Amino acid sequence: xxxxxxxxLAALGIMLLLLIAxxxxxxxxxVVKMVLGTQPTAHNSPVWIAESKGYFQEEGLKxxxxxxxxxxxxxxxxxxxKGIDLATAAxxxxxxxxxxxxxxxxxxxxxxxxxxxxxxxxxxxGIKAAxxxxxxxxxxxxxxxxxxxxxxxxxxxxxxxxxxxxVDLEPARLSxxxxxxKVDAIVTWEPYIYQARKILGDKALLFPNQGLxxxxxxxxxxxxxLKDQAEASKRFLxxxxxxxxxxxxxxxxxxxxxxxxxxxxxxxxxxxxxxxIFRLYLDQSILVSLEDHARxxxxxxxxxxxxxxxxxxxxxxxxxxxxxxxxxxxxGR
Amino acid sequence: MRISxxxxxxxxxxxxxxxxxxxxxIFSNRTLETAQDNGDKVxxxxxxxxxxxxxxxxxxxxxGERPKQQFMAxxxxxxxxxxxxxxxxxxxxxxxxxxxxxxxxxxxxxxxxVANTENPGPAGTDKMIxxxxxxxxxxxxxxxxxxxxIASTLRGLVDADIRKTRKRTITLVFLVVxxxxxxxxxVLIQMRKRITTALIKLRNGSxxxxxxxxxYVIPVEANDEIGDLTQAFNRMTAHLKEVTxxxxxxxxxxxKRQQAEExxxxxLAALEVRVQExxxxxxxxxxxxxxxxAERLKIERALTESKEQLRILASKILxxxxxxxxxxxxxxxxxxxxxxxxxxxxxxxALFHLPQDEGTSKISKPLETLVPLIQDTxxxxxxxxxxxxPPLLDDLGIVATLSWFxxxxxxxxxxx
Numbered sequence: 001x002x003x004x005x006x007x008x009l010a011a012l013g014i015m016l017l018l019l020i021a022x023x024x025x026x027x028x029x030x031v032v033k034m035v036l037g038t039q040p041t042a043h044n045s046p047v048w049i050a051e052s053k054g055y056f057q058e059e060g061l062k063x064x065x066x067x068x069x070x071x072x073x074x075x076x077x078x079x080x081x082k083g084i085d086l087a088t089a090a091x092x093x094x095x096x097x098x099x100x101x102x103x104x105x106x107x108x109x110x111x112x113x114x115x116x117x118x119x120x121x122x123x124x125x126g127i128k129a130a131x132x133x134x135x136x137x138x139x140x141x142x143x144x145x146x147x148x149x150x151x152x153x154x155x156x157x158x159x160x161x162x163x164x165x166x167v168d169l170e171p172a173r174l175s176x177x178x179x180x181x182k183v184d185a186i187v188t189w190e191p192y193i194y195q196a197r198k199i200l201g202d203k204a205l206l207f208p209n210q211g212l213x214x215x216x217x218x219x220x221x222x223x224x225x226l227k228d229q230a231e232a233s234k235r236f237l238x239x240x241x242x243x244x245x246x247x248x249x250x251x252x253x254x255x256x257x258x259x260x261x262x263x264x265x266x267x268x269x270x271x272x273x274x275x276x277i278f279r280l281y282l283d284q285s286i287l288v289s290l291e292d293h294a295r296x297x298x299x300x301x302x303x304x305x306x307x308x309x310x311x312x313x314x315x316x317x318x319x320x321x322x323x324x325x326x327x328x329x330x331x332g333r
Numbered sequence: 334m335r336i337s338x339x340x341x342x343x344x345x346x347x348x349x350x351x352x353x354x355x356x357x358x359i360f361s362n363r364t365l366e367t368a369q370d371n372g373d374k375v376x377x378x379x380x381x382x383x384x385x386x387x388x389x390x391x392x393x394x395x396x397g398e399r400p401k402q403q404f405m406a407x408x409x410x411x412x413x414x415x416x417x418x419x420x421x422x423x424x425x426x427x428x429x430x431x432x433x434x435x436x437x438x439x440x441x442x443x444x445x446x447v448a449n450t451e452n453p454g455p456a457g458t459d460k461m462i463x464x465x466x467x468x469x470x471x472x473x474x475x476x477x478x479x480x481x482x483i484a485s486t487l488r489g490l491v492d493a494d495i496r497k498t499r500k501r502t503i504t505l506v507f508l509v510v511x512x513x514x515x516x517x518x519x520v521l522i523q524m525r526k527r528i529t530t531a532l533i534k535l536r537n538g539s540x541x542x543x544x545x546x547x548x549y550v551i552p553v554e555a556n557d558e559i560g561d562l563t564q565a566f567n568r569m570t571a572h573l574k575e576v577t578x579x580x581x582x583x584x585x586x587x588x589k590r591q592q593a594e595e596x597x598x599x600x601l602a603a604l605e606v607r608v609q610e611x612x613x614x615x616x617x618x619x620x621x622x623x624x625x626x627a628e629r630l631k632i633e634r635a636l637t638e639s640k641e642q643l644r645i646l647a648s649k650i651l652x653x654x655x656x657x658x659x660x661x662x663x664x665x666x667x668x669x670x671x672x673x674x675x676x677x678x679x680x681x682x683a684l685f686h687l688p689q690d691e692g693t694s695k696i697s698k699p700l701e702t703l704v705p706l707i708q709d710t711x712x713x714x715x716x717x718x719x720x721x722x723p724p725l726l727d728d729l730g731i732v733a734t735l736s737w738f739x740x741x742x743x744x745x746x747x748x749x
Binding site: 299 | 423424427428431434437438441442445461462464465467468469471472474475476478479481482483485486489490493
């Protein structure tokens with residue numbers, strides 16, 4: 001019996017040694033520096049969670065986060081100056097740039113929402129129904145998904161983009177200009193809608209999304225970066241996946257982390273999160289959505305191109321497939 | 334560990350293991366059934382989404398009532414499936430919620446499409462309506478594709494759950510069996526080996542002891558029933574050794590005792606002789622002593638008589654002495670005392686009759702000194718008489734005489 005015990009102890013000891021060796025091996029992987037360009041909003045909550053909980057460090061990454069006012073700005077910086085390695089952007093900046101270049105690809109979604117984009121109007125400007133928007137001045141960030149959403153909204157109410165006057169502004173300024181009365185309505189995301197409604201109170205009238213448009217935000221990288229830093233990209237997505245899992249299991253704590261990180265009230269986070277689905281995936285609907293967007297841009301002559309690009313070239317599935325195989329469902333991949 | 338405990342362990346552990354495995358299998362079966370049921374429902378939901386998608390396109394092409402009705406019916410069927418499906422895993426539940434929301438938007442979008450078809454706008458808005466429809470169809474397609482992808486993902490995850498549950502059950506069963514059966518088997522083999530070895534040693538030991546070697550101790554190598562039996566056997570042997578000598582020891586002991594007995598007999602004989610001699614000596618001595626005692630008694634008797642005679646003689650001597658002293662004292666008193674008294678009387682008389690002048694002073698002065706002297710002499714005579722035979726002795730007895738003597742001693746020798 002004593003020899004049996006010795007054998008078991010020896011086996012346990014070997015297992016422990018192997019485990020330690022594995023951990024040491026894990027710990028020894030070189031730390032990779034990475035720059036992420038993103039917007040300081042609750043939409044990027046998995047990023048804030050990964051940063052706060054140390055998931056990037058766990059994956060051997062030193063991630064520097066640079067803040068941009070929009071996805072378009074972040075994507076432009078990544079493609080033109082190579083100042084950042086990864087960017088977050090919605091469909092519209094992706095398709096706008098796709099008409100001119102194809103040196104970048106989507107490696108995974110970050111978040112999507114069917115209700116995030118909304119139109120907020122001032123009732124005291126004579127806007128009581130959607131039709132009253134005709135002829136009004138609308139604050140918007142052109143070249144972004146808010147532009148696309150406005151078009152969908154107007155079309156749904158038998159109006160065109162030319163029926164309204166658009167004022168191109170940075171998203172952070174939109175609530176301010178509406179409060180000041182410089183515009184009659186704004187088309188934007190949370191938390192700007194929440195901030196404006198809080199100030200305007202009963203004067204504000206919300207035209208909700210109602211599923212007219214699903215906005216998706218993606219992680220985008222240059223193709224050359226993905227080739228050179230394939231492992232780092234996987235580690236990045238792994239850290240994001242951990243952030244998502246944390247949000248799912250610890251919603252309250254996650255909101256507090258985001259509130260603290262972005263220095264916004266918890267009420268703003270609550271209002272924003274209600275409409276957001278945080279999920280890392282690449283599926284066929286992304287292709288359909290990008291094509292639909294592209295068609296809209298072509299029809300509305302927002303580009304001189306006439307052909308919809310093949311968005312299969314703008315989807316890089318290998319990274320996410322290595323991290324979360326079940327999350328990739330693109331035909332032929 | 335005791336053999337009985339080990340045997341109990343060997344009996345109960347497999348029993349418990351069987352129960353545990355049985356319960357695991359039952360539980361896993363239930364989990365599997367639930368997972369399979371969920372998987373089937375997800376498959377049906379996915380089929381419904383595909384069907385809805387087909388119906389949408391069918392409606393777009395033909396704008397008929399049938400696809401519209403079928404769409405609503407299929408949607409209701411799918412809604413019922415959503416209501417009956419719930420995942421414990423939050424990841425899975427989130428995917429299901431996304432599919433449900435996506436299908437809700439599909440329904441809303443289809444409703445708008447139908448509304449646009451059934452309630453066309455004012456004249457001149459065809460292009461606008463067609464454009465709007467195009468946007469709507471685009472969104473419908475996105476939603477259905479998304480829902481389909483999510484359903485496919487969910488189905489994959491559920492299938493993975495099923496495979497994982499099956500694998501986990503089998504692994505757990507093998508692990509439990511391996512972790513328990515193998516050690517139990519090893520324990521039983523070890524136990525069998527120990528018991529057999531111990532019993533062989535016990536048998537060998539008992540054979541040695543039965544051959545007469547009562548000093549042999551069987552080694553105790555286990556702290557179990559066999560060890561107890563071995564110890565008991567050793568104690569029995571020791572006890573046997575104590576109360577029953579071995580044959581060799583017994584013979585030796587018998588020889589020793591026989592020798593000792595013979596020696597004792599010799600000693601007894603010698604002792605008998607000596608006793609007899611001594612008895613004779615003692616008898617003779619006794620006789621001599623008896624004679625001596627008789628003589629001594631005789632002497633003692635004579636001595637006693639002699640003492641009595643001596644006492645009588647001494648008494649007589651004392652009496653004679655006392656009588657003599659008494660006579661002498663009487664003589665002193667009667668003769669000497671009276672004479673002295675007469676002398677003193679005559680002296681005093683002469684002194685009385687002497688004229689008091691110078692011529693008689695030479696006679697009177699010596700007479701004056703003579704009278705006290707005579708008195709003193711009378712006093713001494715009385716003392717001598719008293720010392721010889723105090724008068725109180727005859728009158729009042731010895732006690733009063735002693736008392737008087739003591740008072741006188743005290744008076745004379747007051748300093749003592």
